[in-house]
Amino acid sequence: MSYQTKIHNSQPLANMNVKKKNTFWREFLRHKGLLALAAPGLLFVLIFNYAPMLGLVLAFKDFNFRKGIWGSDWVGLDNFKFFFTSDAAWQVTRNTIFLNFIFILLTNVVAIAFALMLFELSRRAVKLFQTTLFFPYFLSWVVVSYVTYALLNPQMGVINQLLTQFGFHEVNWYMEAKYWPVILSLAYLWKNVGYSTLIFYTGLMSIDKSLYEAASIDGASKWQQVRSISIPLLSPLITLITLLQVGKIFYSDFGMFYFLTADSGALYATTDVIDTYVFRALRVSGDTSMATAIGLYQSLVGFVLVVTVNYIVRRFNKDNAIF
Amino acid sequence: MNFFRKQSLSRWLIHLWFIIFSVFCLIPLVYVISISFSTESDLAVDGYRLIPKTFTTFAYKYLLKSPDQLITGYTVSVTVTVLGTVLSLLITAMLAYVLSRKDFRGANKLSFFIFFTLLFNGGLVPWYILIKKYLFIGDSIFALILPYVIMPWHVLLMKGFLSEIPLALIESAKIDGAKEWRIFWQIVLPIAKPAMATVGLFIAFVYWNDWWLAMLYIDNEKLIPLQYMLYRIMNNIQYLSSSIRPGTVNIDISQFPNETARMAIAVMAAGPILVVFPFFQKYFVKGLTVGAVKE
Numbered sequence: 001m002s003y004q005t006k007i008h009n010s011q012p013l014a015n016m017n018v019k020k021k022n023t024f025w026r027e028f029l030r031h032k033g034l035l036a037l038a039a040p041g042l043l044f045v046l047i048f049n050y051a052p053m054l055g056l057v058l059a060f061k062d063f064n065f066r067k068g069i070w071g072s073d074w075v076g077l078d079n080f081k082f083f084f085t086s087d088a089a090w091q092v093t094r095n096t097i098f099l100n101f102i103f104i105l106l107t108n109v110v111a112i113a114f115a116l117m118l119f120e121l122s123r124r125a126v127k128l129f130q131t132t133l134f135f136p137y138f139l140s141w142v143v144v145s146y147v148t149y150a151l152l153n154p155q156m157g158v159i160n161q162l163l164t165q166f167g168f169h170e171v172n173w174y175m176e177a178k179y180w181p182v183i184l185s186l187a188y189l190w191k192n193v194g195y196s197t198l199i200f201y202t203g204l205m206s207i208d209k210s211l212y213e214a215a216s217i218d219g220a221s222k223w224q225q226v227r228s229i230s231i232p233l234l235s236p237l238i239t240l241i242t243l244l245q246v247g248k249i250f251y252s253d254f255g256m257f258y259f260l261t262a263d264s265g266a267l268y269a270t271t272d273v274i275d276t277y278v279f280r281a282l283r284v285s286g287d288t289s290m291a292t293a294i295g296l297y298q299s300l301v302g303f304v305l306v307v308t309v310n311y312i313v314r315r316f317n318k319d320n321a322i323f
Numbered sequence: 324m325n326f327f328r329k330q331s332l333s334r335w336l337i338h339l340w341f342i343i344f345s346v347f348c349l350i351p352l353v354y355v356i357s358i359s360f361s362t363e364s365d366l367a368v369d370g371y372r373l374i375p376k377t378f379t380t381f382a383y384k385y386l387l388k389s390p391d392q393l394i395t396g397y398t399v400s401v402t403v404t405v406l407g408t409v410l411s412l413l414i415t416a417m418l419a420y421v422l423s424r425k426d427f428r429g430a431n432k433l434s435f436f437i438f439f440t441l442l443f444n445g446g447l448v449p450w451y452i453l454i455k456k457y458l459f460i461g462d463s464i465f466a467l468i469l470p471y472v473i474m475p476w477h478v479l480l481m482k483g484f485l486s487e488i489p490l491a492l493i494e495s496a497k498i499d500g501a502k503e504w505r506i507f508w509q510i511v512l513p514i515a516k517p518a519m520a521t522v523g524l525f526i527a528f529v530y531w532n533d534w535w536l537a538m539l540y541i542d543n544e545k546l547i548p549l550q551y552m553l554y555r556i557m558n559n560i561q562y563l564s565s566s567i568r569p570g571t572v573n574i575d576i577s578q579f580p581n582e583t584a585r586m587a588i589a590v591m592a593a594g595p596i597l598v599v600f601p602f603f604q605k606y607f608v609k610g611l612t613v614g615a616v617k618e
Contacts, residue, residue, distance in 0.1 A: 027428045033503030034421045041418025044473040049440040055449025069452065117337045132345035138596050140532030142554045146589040150354045156370035158354060190348060247442055259554065278447055288448055295446020303443045
């Protein structure tokens with residue numbers, strides 16, 4: 001302490017940094033008790049989220065399980081070269097981005113519309129619909145795959161029964177790739193729309209009620225209120241949610257792509273995404289290093305996407321940006 | 324008068340729309356339940372039906388005749404869910420509470436430390452190798468619990484809620500000489516009940532619904548949770564039917580006796596959710612104020 005003050009007196013300029021650092025640590029020390037509360041959580045983040053980042057060096061190595069991460073031999077960019085020169089690179093990247101783009105757009109538009117509609121209803125009605133909309137969210141993709149199987153089973157499935165009833169031909173769903181973007185989009189919507197709706201609904205709930213009162217006194221119609229109060233005030237939340245989803249556009253909900261399609265090779269043309277490809281590279285073909293390289297590609301592009309989108313949002317409206 | 328009528332008409336339309344949509348949401352589930360209560364022979368003749376032609380609980384009885392695997396599945400799932408939820412909820416709440424304290428200037432830096440992992444991560448493989456090779460928890464119950472203890476999204480949800488607790492409340496407790504730990508237990512947690520219920524439910528479902536960790540790390544048959552068991556059952560039968568080359572013969576699925584039993588297992592795996600879910604409903608809207616995530 002005295003050492004610090006002494007420097008502070010003699011070298012006021014050079015000392016700025018030191019002083020800043022000290023207050024930073026002092027702030028931490030002052031809140032020892034708080035830090036102790038946070039410590040276990042931080043430790044878990046450090047181990048399960050940050051430590052694996054070190055493992056990314058594997059992308060530039062030829063992994064050998066016995067030699068471990070550090071002992072394996074360096075191979076430079078070979079893993080990337082191998083992946084990007086394969087046909088799969090383009091196919092899985094295209095599928096991932098295309099399907100996720102549809103999911104994000106579809107789910108958010110529907111969820112915002114649902115939230116705006118629910119907002120007009122009484123709390124009791126909201127609770128009832130919320131239950132039915134939200135319930136599928138809590139089913140695992142494994143269970144959902146049983147549900148889709150009941151619908152799509154070629155022999156006994158519900159959809160094929162309907163098709164034959166209306167005079168169409170039966171479809172062997174698990175062999176026909178072209179239908180799957182639609183099937184997956186509907187399944188995704190079915191499972192997730194309740195959750196998204198609830199998030200936007202709580203966003204609407206937190207809007208100051210007096211704004212609506214003032215607007216309706218001034219004679220604004222419901223539609224005008226939606227357009228000039230609800231939507232603008234909801235837009236930071238919409239941006240936040242969309243940005244987070246865009247950051248994840250290179251990631252897929254593995255369970256959906258793996259279980260719903262029953263990992264059927266006939267469907268890969270439209271349903272194989274980066275995550276399923278990485279999983280197979282890791283568990284089936286055992287190409288660990290290439291799987292890491294693809295993971296790095298996935299993470300980096302995702303990161304660049306979020307930062308870019310955030311930057312663009314920031315230029316238009318500073319309040320809507322997330323950082 | 325005209326205005327009033329117009330209002331209620333649009334309300335009715337909204338109601339109607341949601342009723343139709345809800346029905347469409349639920350029908351597929353009804354099919355699964357209905358299949359589980361049907362007889363195999365009915366299915367073979369008529370295909371799946373919304374209401375079973377002959378109602379029978381045979382599939383369930385059949386499953387319960389040799390329940391060993393089922394019991395293992397339930398035991399593992401329940402253990403993992405209970406232990407995991409308690410541990411995860413506590414640690415998440417502690418961390419989120421610290422991040423929510425406005426008088427703690429380091430909170431923003433720590434929040435970024437958490438938030439960053441939503442934007443960038445090491446990917447599946449390093450995470451897999453870390454747990455399998457370096458943490459020595461592979462093929463144990465810990466591999467099914469520890470990796471999910473802290474999920475950044477839950478921390479942010481929780482933080483959003485906890486930051487609405489007035490600082491004055493905490494400061495007055497501090498003046499009375501309470502330590503941080505006590506403030507957290509005796510003041511923050513009781514107020515945070517809706518958030519704890521909501522986030523706790525999310526965490527519980529993450530654990531209950533998880534097959535991923537089992538798929539990656541578990542070889543021991545005694546540690547297979549229900550969801551992964553469900554996947555293997557589905558996979559197994561598909562394996563059987565796909566081993567007959569498509570096109571050469573018409574596969575008669577009715578030869579596999581467990582069409583109904585499979586759906587019965589699916590119902591039993593999802594059943595507990597159906598039971599627990601309504602009890603937590605009332606907390607959702609209160610506990611889900613994500614708007615406050617952005618601080």
